[in-house]
Amino acid sequence: MTVPSAKESFIASLIAISRQVGSRVEDLDSAFVRSLLDYGSQTEDNQSCVERIGVCEEVSRDGSRVRRLGLRSVGIPAADLLNAAEGVEVPESVRAEFPDVGQADWDAALRLTTLILTALEARVGEDG
Secondary structure: OOOOOHHHHHHHHHHHHOOOOOOOHHHHHHHHHHHHHHHHOOOHHHHHHHHHEEEEEEEOOOOOEEEEEEEOOOOOEHHHHHHHHOOOOOOHHHHHHOOOOOHHHHHHHHHHHHHHHHHOOEEOOOOO
16 A cells, blocks of 8 residues: 555545545644645745635535635635635736736636635535
């Protein structure tokens, strides 16, 4: 039996969020934090990321319970945050690093990231 790579463990922790096979939010969050730091390393920015973003279970706008990645301090889903950023002008730091990236490219990257995050969400009580 082979040991999964850090990348495989990180992907598995993300996929586990979308599944409802008896996993507790706390266990999913712990696996997410551990695997993100193993995959991305324990740099200051990655440490800050897992302090601020984690696996949350909350009531959605339609009243159902949803498990997803979100901001720990305010309970805003990460997908909603990125969705709201679509259409916002390309940040200067991005323009400086990638001068050929236009607004449509920036919006497409945000859209893709939003869709990936929403694909990881799960309604509580449903199997992925």
